[in-house]
Amino acid sequence: MEILSINNYSISYDGRRSAVDAVSLTVARGEILSIVGESGSGKSTLLHGVLGLLPAGAAARGSLALFGEDVNTMSGKARRALRGSRVSMIFQDTGRYMNPIARIGAQYDEFLRVHGMNDARRRRDLQREMLLKLHLSDPERVLRAYPFELSGGMRQRVGIAIAMSLKPELLLADEPTSALDVTVQAQVIRQMMELRESFGTAIVLVTHNIGVAAYLSDRIGVMQNGKLVELGDAAESIDHTQHPEPRSLLDAVVEIDDESLIVNHG
Ligand SMILES: Nc1ncnc2c1ncn2[C@@H]1O[C@H](COP(=O)(O)OP(=O)(O)O)[C@@H](O)[C@H]1O
Ligand SMILES: [Mg+2]
Known part of the structure; x- marks a missing residue:
C-alpha cells in the first residue's frame, strides 16, 4: 500500500491560475522523496494540499489518497485525526x-x-x-x-x-533546516534518516539544497511553474557537473557522525 498517492492533482488559489498543476506521484512506506525547484514553483502549496491546510478559497482538483484512502471521501474529522499522528509537518519557521x-x-x-x-x-x-x-x-x-x-x-x-x-508514517518537511546553521542542519538531517530507519517513516522533503536531496533521498522531484517536470532516482538525477554547488552541508553531515549514518540509496 502506498503511503501517499497523488494523481493529476491541481490546486488554484484564485480559481484561474494553477499553483500546483496536474501533479502525479506516489510515496511508498519508508521512502524519502525530495522536491526541489525555484521559489514560487508550488512546492509549499503541494505539501499544504496533502496536509489539508489550504486557505479558504483555494480549490484542489484531482485525486489524493493517504494510506490508501481517498481524502475526498474522508470526513473532516478523520482527516484532522491524521494530522500530527500519522502525518506530521515541519515548516521552515516552526516557531x-x-x-x-x-x-x-x-x-x-x-x-x-x-x-x-x-x-x-x-x-x-x-x-x-x-x-x-x-x-x-x-x-x-x-x-x-x-x-x-x-x-x-x-x-x-x-x-x-x-x-x-x-x-508519523508520513513526515512532510518544508525547507525545515534552511534557517539553521550548518552543524544543526546536519543533526536534523541525521534525525530524519534515523526516523526512517527506525520506524519506516516516509518523508517528503522540500529543500533548495541539492546536496542534501541527493544524500538523503531515494527519489528527487523537480517542480517548475506548478508542474512536476522531473521525477527520478536520486542517484541518477543528480548530475554534479550540472549542479556545481558547494556541498558544504553534505560534507558537514558526513563529518559529524560517520558511524551512525545509514545511507540507503536502495
Ligand atoms: N496563500 C496564498 N494565496 C495566494 N497565492 C499563493 C498563496 N501561497 C502561494 N501562492 C502562490 O502560489 C504559487 C506557488 O507558491 P508556493 O507553493 O509558495 O511555491 P514554493 O513553495 O515553491 O516557493 C506562487 O505563485 C505563489 O505566489
Ligand atoms: Mg515554499
Missing part, C-alpha cells in the same frame, strides 16, 4: 506556529495528550528523549522556557522534535 505565551513544555505536553498519550510520565520521558535527540542538551531548561526565550534554531529543533514524537 511561528507556537503559542508565544505558553511554556514549551506545556505546549509539547498538550500535543502529546491530545494525540492520545494518556500517561503523564511517558509524555515527560518522551519529551526529554526527543529534545536530547535533537541535540538540545538541557531539555529541562527548554521545557520551562517560553518560545521567545529560545533562539530561532532552538525553537525549530523543538518543532521538529514535536513533529517526530509520534513516529
